[in-house]
Amino acid sequence: MSEQQPPVHIPAGLRDRGPDPRTVRTRAAVAEAATTLFLRNGYADTGVDEIAALAKVSKRSIYNNYGDKESLFTELVLGFTTTAGEFAEQLVGGLTEAADLPQALHALGRRHLATVARPEVLRLRRLIILEATRFPALADEYYRRAPGRVMAALTEAFTSLHARGALRAPNARRAAEHFSYLVLGSTLDAFLFAPEAQLLSPDELDRLADDGVSAFLAAYGS
Amino acid sequence: MSEQQPPVHIPAGLRDRGPDPRTVRTRAAVAEAATTLFLRNGYADTGVDEIAALAKVSKRSIYNNYGDKESLFTELVLGFTTTAGEFAEQLVGGLTEAADLPQALHALGRRHLATVARPEVLRLRRLIILEATRFPALADEYYRRAPGRVMAALTEAFTSLHARGALRAPNARRAAEHFSYLVLGSTLDAFLFAPEAQLLSPDELDRLADDGVSAFLAAYGS
DNA sequence: CATCTCTTGCACCGATGGGTGCACTATCTT
DNA sequence: AAGATAGTGCACCCATCGGTGCAAGAGATG
Numbered sequence: 001m002s003e004q005q006p007p008v009h010i011p012a013g014l015r016d017r018g019p020d021p022r023t024v025r026t027r028a029a030v031a032e033a034a035t036t037l038f039l040r041n042g043y044a045d046t047g048v049d050e051i052a053a054l055a056k057v058s059k060r061s062i063y064n065n066y067g068d069k070e071s072l073f074t075e076l077v078l079g080f081t082t083t084a085g086e087f088a089e090q091l092v093g094g095l096t097e098a099a100d101l102p103q104a105l106h107a108l109g110r111r112h113l114a115t116v117a118r119p120e121v122l123r124l125r126r127l128i129i130l131e132a133t134r135f136p137a138l139a140d141e142y143y144r145r146a147p148g149r150v151m152a153a154l155t156e157a158f159t160s161l162h163a164r165g166a167l168r169a170p171n172a173r174r175a176a177e178h179f180s181y182l183v184l185g186s187t188l189d190a191f192l193f194a195p196e197a198q199l200l201s202p203d204e205l206d207r208l209a210d211d212g213v214s215a216f217l218a219a220y221g222s
Numbered sequence: 223m224s225e226q227q228p229p230v231h232i233p234a235g236l237r238d239r240g241p242d243p244r245t246v247r248t249r250a251a252v253a254e255a256a257t258t259l260f261l262r263n264g265y266a267d268t269g270v271d272e273i274a275a276l277a278k279v280s281k282r283s284i285y286n287n288y289g290d291k292e293s294l295f296t297e298l299v300l301g302f303t304t305t306a307g308e309f310a311e312q313l314v315g316g317l318t319e320a321a322d323l324p325q326a327l328h329a330l331g332r333r334h335l336a337t338v339a340r341p342e343v344l345r346l347r348r349l350i351i352l353e354a355t356r357f358p359a360l361a362d363e364y365y366r367r368a369p370g371r372v373m374a375a376l377t378e379a380f381t382s383l384h385a386r387g388a389l390r391a392p393n394a395r396r397a398a399e400h401f402s403y404l405v406l407g408s409t410l411d412a413f414l415f416a417p418e419a420q421l422l423s424p425d426e427l428d429r430l431a432d433d434g435v436s437a438f439l440a441a442y443g444s
Numbered sequence: 445c446a447t448c449t450c451t452t453g454c455a456c457c458g459a460t461g462g463g464t465g466c467a468c469t470a471t472c473t474t
Numbered sequence: 475a476a477g478a479t480a481g482t483g484c485a486c487c488c489a490t491c492g493g494t495g496c497a498a499g500a501g502a503t504g
Contacts, residue, residue: 009269022450022501040354044266047491058452065450069492077500105411129414130352133264136418171433178437181407186399192414193365196358211393216399219440244471244480269461280482282464287480291462 027065029055039123043073043131065180066165073131077138080124087115087143092153096160101167102217109183109213112150113205116184122191122199129192158220168222175220181211247285251277257298261345265295266352293354299360304347307367309337314375318382323389324439331405331435334372338406344421346415351414373398380442390444397442404434417430 037046048069052059066072068180080095091112098104115121125146132139154176161167186199187208200208252367255277259268270291274281288294314335320326337343346366354361376398383389393399409422422430 020450020502026451048493049491058454059492060453061451063493090227109324129348131434132415132417136416141414145413147411177408178404178434181403181411182400185403185407187404188411189369190365193354193361195354211396212400215441218442219437242472242480248481270463271461280484281462281483282483285463 019104023065024059026055026061029057030062030072031076033057034072035080038073038076039042039120039127042127043134070135070144074135074138077124077128077135081094081138081142081145081202084121084142085149088146089153090148091115091150092157095157097166101161102213102221105179105217106210106213109179109209109216113183113187113209114202117187117199117205122188123195125188125191126195130142133151147180152178154179162185165222167220170219175216178219179213179216182207182216185212245287248283251279252284252287253298254293255259255279256294257302260295260298261342261349264349265356292357296357296360299346299350299357300363303360303364303367306343306346306364307371310368311373311375313337313372314379317379318386323383324435324443327401327436327439328432331401331438332432333427334402335405335409335431335434336424339409339421339427341421344410345417347410348414348417369402373402376401387444389442391442397438400436400441401434404438405431407434 034046034051037051037054048062049059051072052062061137062072066075083142095104095108127140128135128139128142141205151173155173158167158169158172158175158179158213162169162172188206190197191199252273255267256273259273259276270284271281273294274284284294288297311432317330345366350357351362352362370393370400373395379394380389380391380397380401382393384391384394385425389397412419413421
């Protein structure tokens with residue numbers, strides 16, 4: 001569950017004592033349990049006692065390790081937001097160099113949708129939306145890091161492709177938005193209203209992505 | 223605030239006694255106050271005492287008139303869902319008969335976005351999403367009535383336009399989804415993450431809608 | 445082994461909030 | 475005017491929940 005031990009490199013021979021193994025274990029257990037519960041039931045509907053029970057840890061230890069419930073929450077969500085941002089980063093890579101642009105865009109669309117349509121991702125997104133009024137800064141951070149970064153990367157790629165004449169996208173930013181919503185729109189939307197409904201099969205997702213990308217190409221292809 | 227006095231016509235001279243004016247007034251005051259607070263702060267963060275205070279009504283009267291908090295909530299939301307569904311109904315009307323389809327679609331896109339981008343509508347949508355786990359039936363109802371109905375109407379229109387050759391949309395349902403997300407996507411999405419942010423100006427909304435519709439026409443125009 | 449640190453269990457506090465009981469008053473209706 | 479009906483105010487119950495205090499035990503470290 002992505003433990004953020006600060007990667008401080010310690011000169012061998014001068015071994016600083018590492019963190020107490022007990023706190024490591026406790027924090028990990030709490031993080032995992034809390035993540036599960038927050039993602040499943042939201043912030044307000046998850047009790048600290050509940051987390052303690054699932055983590056098989058005393059309630060006191062949670063407070064000793066994380067301060068209070070809000071800190072625990074923001075720390076966890078911020079961690080996931082970071083990793084989401086990294087995913088976003090590498091998604092678009094190599095698009096401008098593709099020999100066969102339509103094929104590359106179809107691949108990108110499928111990858112994008114497959115990545116986003118995973119339960120954990122959808123749940124995280126939903127959780128952040130649910131708590132956007134209680135934790136506006138968190139919502140902002142996520143929005144900028146995850147969808148925002150993808151959008152920025154797409155915009156950049158489309159700008160370059162437009163300059164080269166491989167795409168007709170004078171407003172690259174808008175084209176990026178259109179691409180995203182064509183591919184992801186219905187999936188993201190549906191999940192918000194019916195978080196318990198079963199997800200689409202990988203095949204259905206691929207068809208959805210393909211249709212979206214095809215529409216995009218019909219609109220923006222040169 | 224849309225009082226649902228059943229429009230029963232009473233033969234004059236045989237005047238059935240109407241409802242007690244006191245309950246009418248109380249219910250209306252409660253409905254208005256509760257609507258405001260639910261939309262602004264959500265279900266959990268709105269207290270019954272708070273509603274009573276804003277409605278200038280005793281807490282007891284709320285319980286006498288609505289039973290409990292959940293009933294009050296569902297009754298209100300269901301009411302708005304109904305009116306939303308009616309709006310949806312008339313949005314698409316007359317599209318198939320339009321002489322100038324591109325122009326008609328642009329008008330439709332603008333109307334659609336302008337309707338949906340109003341604070342009350344966005345808040346209602348957000349509220350229902352927030353409570354989709356506590357009130358799944360409500361979320362379902364809304365989803366079917368509001369966006370679902372629009373989608374159905376669009377699908378029907380696109381089917382007919384495709385048959386006539388005015389549009390190239392073999393998969394009319396998908397085309398309807400694409401149309402909706404192209405026009406509404408970014409607005410709906412952004413609001414979920416930043417409900418306090420100021421809305422776009424009408425002009426900006428029109429440009430957004432125009433861009434979406436243009437992309438749609440480029441993809442699906444015959 | 446000795447010491448220091450973290451974890452545990454459990455009782456407990458205080459605030460919040462949905463919902464009720466009841467006696468009293470205000471308002472309709474006939 | 476008189477009895478029914480609805481609203482009021484207020485104290486109150488109870489469950490939930492975030493957070494704390496503390497004494498004792500388990501584990502780490504040197």
